[in-house]
Amino acid sequence: MGPDGSGLFYIIPTGSMDDTLLVGDHIVVLPVWDSSSVERMDIVVLVYPIDASQVFIKRVVGRPGDRIRMVDKQLFVNGEPLEEP
Secondary structure, rough: OOOOOEEEEEEOOOOOOOOOOOOOEEEEEEEOOOOHHOOOEEEEEEOOOOOOOEEEEEEEEOOOOOEEEOOOOEEEEEEEOOOOO
16 A cells, blocks of 8 residues: 555556457556565556656566466466466
């Protein structure tokens, strides 16, 4: 949580995560200060370092040490196909 115990509010601007988050959805993000708590399939918000007004909302597909590969639009993690939501 932020210093005052509140989250950050975002509106989903694009359809890059359709079926999970839809354009126009409102989300509340609780800041995580320890990246070791982020797990595969978590949704994270990343601030673009060159322009902090831009944020990216993405799903984590790999952890340190994982091998990630994309073949014919199928994502593989450590040699196994990843079942996406």
